[in-house]
Amino acid sequence: MSAVMVVHGGAWAIPHDLAEASVDGVKVAACEGFSVLQRGGSALDAVEAAVRALEDNTVFDAGHGAVLNADGEVELDAIIMDGRTLASGAVSSVNNIANPVSLARAVMEKTAHVLLTSRGANLFAESIGMATVPGDTLVTENERKAWRKNKNFATEVMEDFNCQWAHDTVGAVAVDSAGNVACATSTGGIRNKMVGRVGDSSIIGAGGYADNLIGAVSCTGHGESILKVTLARLILSHIEQGKSLADASQLSLQYMGDRVRGAGGAIAVSPSGQWAATFTTERMAWSAVDHDGLWYGLDPNERLKEQLSQ
Incomplete structure (x- = not known):
């Protein structure tokens, strides 16, 4: 079985002006996750490592690159899911955790619940000794x-997700x-979102799902639209x-566009090692590593390839 x-x-x-850094960031994260797989690590370990790398990269809207809500605060959401057992953990509206994907995994492994939110999630983080950081450092x-410039246009943001200063x-x-x-x-949400708004990224079946009998998917795009169709x-x-x-990804994204006028993207992998990266927005930064190299x-329609350095 080939790891992917x-x-x-x-x-x-x-x-x-963000294109090159975005592509570089996803390539680094994909290689980080693949190195875990090469060392015999599990798929669960690999996705956590890859997302942590993205959360630590200020180019992206997750962890250290989070956008601000209407009150100028950070509210982070994340999910992780194990296709072997269907175990899942998620957090929403946390404001002082640099790597919410790791807190989501702790929810999965250390509690009887799937999703913890806001104060409860932060109290849980404290109870297990997870390091916290001041929200403004993220x-x-x-x-x-950008928040100061656009804080009076929250309505337009929600109605036009594909505007140039949306972030995902x-x-x-x-x-x-x-x-x-x-x-x-993992996500910081949409800039100028209402306080307490939770999108798809922490919701099982919407922002992500994994099942060894079928495959695994992670979604991105307009959260409200993704939630409506459980993308x-x-x-x-x-x-x-x-x-x-x-085809499954394209059909589903097209349905979301036709049914609720939502744009987005998805990455998917099968237990046999097939994979896809599909989107209906103007762009999506993505990267994959398989036995053939780094894509x-x-x-x-852009699908470039590099050989992995030995």
């Missing part, structure tokens, strides 16, 4: 400037040498019906 790692850095109208100066989610899917799949998704599970349902990963793309 796929990551995305968000589906939106990525501007040219925000870049460029984000503060990161995620990863993997299959390990034993054929186990896993997914993880991750919809993609896997099409795969169950015999569609390829790429990556940003624009529609």
